[in-house]
Every structure is written in C-alpha cells, then in structure tokens.
Amino acid sequence: xxxxxxxxxxxxxxxxxxxxxxxxxxxxxxxxxxxxxxxxxxxxxxxxxxxxxxxxxxxxxxxxxxxxxxxxxxxxxxxxxxxxxxxxxxxxxxxxxxxxxxxxxxxxxxxxxxxxxxxxxxxxxxxxxxx
Numbered sequence: 001x002x003x004x005x006x007x008x009x010x011x012x013x014x015x016x017x018x019x020x021x022x023x024x025x026x027x028x029x030x031x032x033x034x035x036x037x038x039x040x041x042x043x044x045x046x047x048x049x050x051x052x053x054x055x056x057x058x059x060x061x062x063x064x065x066x067x068x069x070x071x072x073x074x075x076x077x078x079x080x081x082x083x084x085x086x087x088x089x090x091x092x093x094x095x096x097x098x099x100x101x102x103x104x105x106x107x108x109x110x111x112x113x114x115x116x117x118x119x120x121x122x123x124x125x126x127x128x129x130x131x
Contacts, residue, residue, distance in 0.1 A: 001034075002030045003029060003030050003033040003034075003108050003109075003112055004026050004029060004030065004112045004115060004116075005026070006019075006022060006023045006026045010119075010120070011115075011119045011120070013119070013123050013124050013126070013127045013130075014127050014131060015066075015123075015126070015127055015130045015131055017062065017066070018063060018123060018126075018130070021059045021062065022059075022119065022123075024055065024059075025052075025055060025056060025059055025115075026115075028048070028051055028052040028055050029052055029108070029111060029112070029115075031048050031051075031052075032045070032048040032049055032051075032052050032103060032108070033105075033108040035048045035103075036048075036102070036103035036104065036105075036107070036108065037104075037105055037108070045096075045103055046096060046097060049092075049093060049096060049103055050093065053086075053089045053090070053093055056085070056086070056089065057086060060082040060086065063078075063082075063123075063126075064078075064079055064082065066126075066130050067079075067126055067129070067130070070126075070129050070130055071129070072126050072129040072130065073129075074122070074125055074126065077122075078122050078125075078126070081118060081122055085114055085118075088110075092107065
C-alpha cells in the first residue's frame with residue numbers, strides 16, 4: 001500500500017521538472033516503505049534506501065540550481081531545509097548499512113511528514129519564479 005500519493009492539488013508546483021521529479025521521488029519512497037514494512041531482506045531494503053537517497057540528493061541539487069539561476073529570493077532558507085533532510089538521511093543510511101538501525105514505519109512517516117510540509121510550504125513558493 002502506498003505511503004504517499006502525488007496529486008496536483010496537494011503537491012503540484014506548476015513547475016514541470018519539479019512535479020515530475022516529486023512523482024518519481026514518491027515512487028521510490030513508496031518502494032522503500034513497502035520493502036521495509038513488507039518483510040524484504042536487508043539487502044533489498046538497503047538498495048531501495050540507497051536509490052531513494054541518491055535521487056533525493058540529485059533532485060535537491062536540480063531545484064537549487066534552478067532557484068539560483070532564476071534569482072529566487074527564498075533560496076537560502078530552502079537550501080537549509082534540504083541540507084537538514086539530507087543530513088538525517090545520510091545518518092540513517094550510514095547506521096543502516098552498519099547494522100545499527102532499521103528502516104521502520106516511523107522512518108517512512110517522518111519522511112512523508114517532511115514532504116507533506118516541505119512541498120506545499122517551500123516548493124510551491126518557488127512556483128512563479130521557476131515557471
């Protein structure tokens with residue numbers, strides 16, 4: 001069962017690349033969540049975790065590049081939000097691969113909660129600047 005479902009009403013920014021990348025990100029998060037809560041092996045969960053984090057890092061870099069190119073005034077605060085999540089994810093990734101942490105329902109809910117807040121608050125704010 002999907003943890004998070006992209007809809008234009010809730011998550012749409014009207015910025016083509018961002019909406020497309022958010023949909024891909026949601027798919028990767030749902031796969032990780034399904035693997036982690038569905039009893040998949042650590043190797044499968046680890047591969048899904050790595051794929052999601054790599055995609056998030058690339059997506060954030062793309063958004064940040066576009067914000068800088070268009071002179072978006074909220075860039076610094078937006079980047080700080082990105083950096084905070086990447087730090088949390090990198091820590092989880094390191095601990096997971098060291099056998100010191102698991103990907104749990106709570107982890108999925110935390111990421112979902114971050115996206116539920118970040119996209120409507122921060123990403124929709126760049127909509128007019130990046131169109």
